[in-house]
Amino acid sequence: MPLPAVRLMTIVQILLVSLCTSPVATGALAQPMPGQAGPTEVGVVTLEEASVPFSVTLPGRAVASAQTDIRPRVGGMIEEIAYEPGSRVEAGDVLFRLEAATYEAALAAAQAQKTGAEVAVSTAEATVSRYARLEGTGVTTGDLQTAQASLAQAQATLSAAEADLQTAQLNLDRVTIRSPIAGIVGVSAVSIGAIVTANQADALTTVTATDPIYVDVAESSARIMRVRAQLSSGALQPGDRLEAVLTLENGATYSDTGALVTPGLEVSTTTGAVDMRFQFDNPDRMILPGQFLRVQITIGQRRAVLVPQRATERQSDGLLTVYVAEDGVARQVTLSTSGTYQNAWIVTDGVVAGQAVIVDGLTNLRGGAEVRPVPVTINAQGVVEDLSETPAVGQ
Known part of the structure; x- marks a missing residue:
C-alpha cells in the first residue's frame, strides 16, 4: 500500500539529518581549504x-713549430725519391738524389787543376830559393824579384784551384737532397726523371715539424687591462705560469696542457687584440697545422x-x-x-x-x-x- 505523501516527506527529512550528523560527513566538512597546508x-x-681558477676561453689556430720547402740547390735529373710520403724524417735524412755524373766529372777536373797549381807553386818556390843563393853571382836582383812574383802568382792560382775544388765538392754533395729539419715529409711534387734547376721557385716537397706544435690566440687589450687591475688590487692571485687547455674540434679536451712561449708585445691596429703563442706536445699528431681550436687559459686563483x-x-x-x-x-x-x-x-x-x-x-x-x-x-x-x-x- 503506497505511503501517504506527508509520511514520505518526513522519512526523507530524517535521512538528510542523519547523513549531515554522521562522522564521515562531519570529517569531510572539516577538511582545510586549499592553500591552508603547512610549509x-x-x-x-x-x-x-x-x-x-680564473680562466678565459679564446679561439686559437694551430701552427707548425717549423716548416720548410725543399728545393734543389743544383740542377739535374731526379734519379731517386728516397722517402715515403707522410713518414717522419730526421734532420739530414735523404729525400732526393739527382744524377751525379756531371758533378763527379767537374770534381775530377777541379782536382786536376789544383794538382797542376800545386806543381807550379813547388817549381816557383825552387826557383826563388835558387835565385836567392845565386844573387850577385850570375843572378841579378831583378831576376830574383821576377821569380818571387812568379811564386806569388802560382800561389794565387793554387788558391783559386782549391776554391774551385771546394765548389765542385759542394755541388756533388748537393746532388743528394737532405731534410734540414726533423718532421713529417709531404708528397713529392716531382717524379723520377724530372729535370730540376738550382733554387727553382717550385718546391719538391715540404717537411713540417708538428711536435711540439704552436697554437696562436688573440686576446682583447681591454680585457688584459681589466685582468691587470684585478692582479694589482689583490682580487686575483697569479699562478706560477699561464697554462692552456685545448678543446679539439670534436669537443674533446686535449690531454696535454700548453705553456706560453711568446707573450704579446703589441696591439693590433685593426683588431685591438694582442697575439700570444702557446706550445703543446703533439707526439701522436692529434693537432694539425691550420686547425681551429678553443683555448682555455688559466691566469690565477680568486x-x-x-x-x-x-x-x-x-x-x-x-x-x-x-x-x-x-x-x-x-x-x-x-x-x-x-x-x-x-x-x-x-x-x-x-x-x-x-x-x-x-x-x-x-x-x-x-x-x-x-x-x-x-x-x-x-x-x-x-x-x-x-x-x-x-x-x-x-x-
Whole structure:
C-alpha cells in the first residue's frame, strides 16, 4: 500500500539529518581549504666562499713549430725519391738524389787543376830559393824579384784551384737532397726523371715539424687591462705560469696542457687584440697545422661564491635567478656571474656566503612561499643527496 505523501516527506527529512550528523560527513566538512597546508619541504645548500681558477676561453689556430720547402740547390735529373710520403724524417735524412755524373766529372777536373797549381807553386818556390843563393853571382836582383812574383802568382792560382775544388765538392754533395729539419715529409711534387734547376721557385716537397706544435690566440687589450687591475688590487692571485687547455674540434679536451712561449708585445691596429703563442706536445699528431681550436687559459686563483647550476633558472629576459631560504620563506634573487666552475656558477653579486640556496623541491615554488629547509649536498655529477648520502628525489 503506497505511503501517504506527508509520511514520505518526513522519512526523507530524517535521512538528510542523519547523513549531515554522521562522522564521515562531519570529517569531510572539516577538511582545510586549499592553500591552508603547512610549509613546503625543500633541500638547501649553504653557500661558501671558495678559491677557484680564473680562466678565459679564446679561439686559437694551430701552427707548425717549423716548416720548410725543399728545393734543389743544383740542377739535374731526379734519379731517386728516397722517402715515403707522410713518414717522419730526421734532420739530414735523404729525400732526393739527382744524377751525379756531371758533378763527379767537374770534381775530377777541379782536382786536376789544383794538382797542376800545386806543381807550379813547388817549381816557383825552387826557383826563388835558387835565385836567392845565386844573387850577385850570375843572378841579378831583378831576376830574383821576377821569380818571387812568379811564386806569388802560382800561389794565387793554387788558391783559386782549391776554391774551385771546394765548389765542385759542394755541388756533388748537393746532388743528394737532405731534410734540414726533423718532421713529417709531404708528397713529392716531382717524379723520377724530372729535370730540376738550382733554387727553382717550385718546391719538391715540404717537411713540417708538428711536435711540439704552436697554437696562436688573440686576446682583447681591454680585457688584459681589466685582468691587470684585478692582479694589482689583490682580487686575483697569479699562478706560477699561464697554462692552456685545448678543446679539439670534436669537443674533446686535449690531454696535454700548453705553456706560453711568446707573450704579446703589441696591439693590433685593426683588431685591438694582442697575439700570444702557446706550445703543446703533439707526439701522436692529434693537432694539425691550420686547425681551429678553443683555448682555455688559466691566469690565477680568486675567491668567489659558487652557486650550483641546478638551483638556478634563466628568466625570459635573460636574467639568472635563484631561490634562497630566509626565515622560513623562499625569496627569489637575481645573480651576476662571471663564468662557471665545475657544476656551479661563479657569482659576483646577488648572494653571499652563509645564505641557504634552495636546490631541491623547486617545482611550482614561488617567491614568498613558506618553506621548511632540509640540508642536502650535491655530488660531483650535480645530483642532490641528503647528508647521509642517500640520493634525494629530484625536482
